[in-house]
Amino acid sequence: MNSSNQNYIDFAQYNIWANNRIIEKLSSLADEQLNQTIEASFPSIMKTVAHLWSAEMGWLNRMQSNGWNTDVIKNFSGSTQDMFIGWQQTSQSFKEFVIKNDLEQLLQFDHKGKHYEIPFREIAQTVFTHGNYHRGQLVMMLRQLGITDIPQTDYIEWVRQQAHD
Template sequence: MNKRYIDYANYNIWANNRLANDLLKQNDELLHKELVASFPTIRATVSHIWIAEKGWLSRLEKNDWDVSDVLNFSGNNKQLFDSWRATSEDFKKFVEKADLEREIKFEHKGEHFSIPTREIIQTVFNHGSFHRGQVVMMMRQLGISDISQTDYIEWVREKERANF
């Protein structure tokens, strides 16, 4: 059962890397340009994806929500992407050894929750896909058209081609 989640972790890393590589080709100021979106800038959107991965990993490993690394981050865009990539790799390492059925119990805003590890993992990866799509739309608003595919099916195709 873990294999499916490990595959999805590998896809998440692949997609994050493709997006980060495309963004690193752009002028740094573009990542700070304000747009109409869920978050005001590309950089803010990427930071939000990183917060979710970092926070949920912290919750899964330590039953804590520690995103201080992200909230206190002041590095340049390359350092941001490198830190985000490192968190995605750490998340994959967690998935490789995770007990997917373990219930994660936590409190948020006065409410108590209990969610299986597998559902949190799935949610984190879906969340990343959702916001990567938003970043692509933001890039298009900025006139950037050379954008790599990050769809799951493209990852599957690329993986299959590599096996031939």
């Protein structure tokens, strides 16, 4: 395995770690807090979580030649914990995809009348940075709710923890 692939595997592992840390915090909150309307890109914490899960699942399905399939999330009727578990499972599946596939392979798809050809590595990078962006929004949403005991999810914190494990 070349070092570039290892970097993407590391980022996939970091993504899981950061998601798990924020999920652990969110799991301690009442559903009313998680669904409270808040000023942000999405109107609640749970809508933001659904968006994050949808992006990971959509890109993973597209790279697996299943199209942009996020019906599981669109039609979701489970509990909050079930949603967190689904998101965690998708993040794990995404990491497994990164491990097993040639990241130089081109993903080809049409969207809104345009044709795209994007290497899997760029899709992976997009998914991971997108997760960082929205986890940051989740932190700000938690602060709007008056919650200040929020875990670190920064990449450098993950690196430091890996050095001590």
